[in-house]
Amino acid sequence: MRRGICCTWSSDRRSRCFIESSGAGLGSGLRAGENTHSTASAPAPDRNPNPAPIPIPLMSSPKFSAVIFDMDGVIIDSEPRHERAFLDVFEQMGYGQTHGIQFEQYLGRSDRAVWIDFIAQHNPKWTLEELTAWKQNHLIEILRREQPIFDGLPELVAKVATRYRTAVASGSVHPVIDEVLAMKHLRQFFPVVVSAQDVAQGKPAPDIFLRAAALIGVAPETCCVIEDSAAGVTAARAAGMTAIAITNTLPAGKLTHAHHVVRTYEEIESLLL
Template sequence: MPVAAVIFDLDGVIVDSEIWWHEERTAWAAERGLRWTEADTRAVMGANSRGWARTMRERLGLLEADEPMILEAVVRRVTDRYRRGAPVIAGAVGAVRRIAARWPVAVASSAHRSVIDAALGATGLRDVIAVVVSSDDVPHGKPDPAVYLETARRLGIPPAGCLVVEDSINGVRAGVAAGMTVVLVPNSSVPPGPGAERLTHHVVARLRDLDPAAVALRPDLAAGEAPA
């Protein structure tokens, strides 16, 4: 099916804020004499707010009652950084606007809604984004396909007509499981994880190089199937 809409992940695709999340989680943990590592960050990439707060609490050995405090503190820290400016990936804003001139575009992000709103405001892209869905709007975060399926529903476009742009292995798995065509744009700040390129349909080095009309499905990766 031809591409009828393009759905972008946010962190690591449009803005290079994955490192912010890592830095703020690391700092929050260090202030309490605890250690948060890059391996811990990879474990929560793609998770919704409830999911990463739970994982963070578990990995740091904290109490279940601490989860709301963890969530509120880290989200506030990242949102405050966006208010001082967005770490926009070179060429990303122009690429999104170019693509939005031809196809409906959406953002499907694992970030908290307040962070998404701050990021879109800082990048100036709010006016071209037709639909915004946070993983907090659905029961499960990536790699579960729910956030992408909900985005397609709101767009009014079948999943097979949606092109997903992702930077993480959990995001790639979510897009493939949703039955969508997935393009991986690897982020050097926080690499996508082992096996991500094997799972995706197409890889481009930079978002500015993406031409949705030219993306071809890999014949060995059937839509709707996420290989092990």
């Protein structure tokens, strides 16, 4: 299945940004690459009237300033573990077979979105905050035990961080993000971390990516986002950013609105480096 602003910077890239939530979501940025058309008296007789589109290399446009990584499904194989944590809590609540949650509908979205819908259906005795903490604790236990960082991800991040400014923008809460970035010494590569807790609207709204760009100090259109979910790709595009989708969670056919769809971290490296 898966942040105004005070930022302290240091030369070793280990500084932490603390973000204060703001109001409504921000609008999308400008899109590049619109075609212009010129007129001609007649087409050449041997010209194909319906030519196949020519792929445009990612780096044919001005070089990106920053790369923003989603976490769940990109850095760590946590989507199925999120589901397991929810199911554990549902079972303990007595809703093991009747919870009514279709997890595929929440890929890339926050836990809060799941619990709001669950509460609307069942009106349980627990508060939203209690349910969120309950599931969060279950998830952290699973992640600590299994540490399912994707093979090849640490190497990619280390290389990308030498050329671009980097950030994490995740639908998870800060305690979960902190647990994940403590694995494989990943925290050193991400001076900016934005959580769904830090913005008014989660994905597919663009808020989380726009906040990350603001904290990094770059224009949204100079950012490239690495995502695994349809909601995340939608959010990145709404922010005016370039979206690379990796098929860790969904098949390529459900990620066609991304600018690039890849299967491996090596493909991402070839696009960016």
